[in-house]
Amino acid sequence: MRCPYCKADDDKVVDSRASDAGRAIRRRRECLKCGRRFTTYERIEETVRLMVIKRDGSRVPYDRTKIRESICRAAHKRPISAERVDQIVDEVEEYLVTHYEKEVSSQTIGEKVAATLRRVDKVAYVRFASVYRNFEDVGEFIEEAQELIQRSAEDVPGQQSLFEGRQP
Numbered sequence: 001m002r003c004p005y006c007k008a009d010d011d012k013v014v015d016s017r018a019s020d021a022g023r024a025i026r027r028r029r030e031c032l033k034c035g036r037r038f039t040t041y042e043r044i045e046e047t048v049r050l051m052v053i054k055r056d057g058s059r060v061p062y063d064r065t066k067i068r069e070s071i072c073r074a075a076h077k078r079p080i081s082a083e084r085v086d087q088i089v090d091e092v093e094e095y096l097v098t099h100y101e102k103e104v105s106s107q108t109i110g111e112k113v114a115a116t117l118r119r120v121d122k123v124a125y126v127r128f129a130s131v132y133r134n135f136e137d138v139g140e141f142i143e144e145a146q147e148l149i150q151r152s153a154e155d156v157p158g159q160q161s162l163f164e165g166r167q168p
Contacts, residue, residue: 008033074128
């Protein structure tokens, strides 16, 4: 493993433990050249061999990091932990693997992510939906927010209202 600080490839493992509910191994390493410590994660290479069909018709290999990055952008400065983001990505990936064998549309992935975010955090959901659905103006934001407010029966217990204290 190459040190991220000095780029040497001589290190020792200081600590090793299970992470991500046993799906990964977290290792603390110490570079023998510069003495700095860093963390690495070891995961089983999953055999997710899905192709994603994009809106323009092109096909690209499925990449879970793209989903994670889009969720992180939507959840920026929201009370959603990194572990919860990983759980959302795992949930979406598990759905895709069980329902699709070879190909899945990017719209299907976006809808699944949006539905999951709607349950977790409504502000993150609206942020994600604004990019995913390509909102053109503020009116579309307002429509989506009003629809969320109307669906308050589906709210997660303890979730704050999107526009709490404001009159529509």
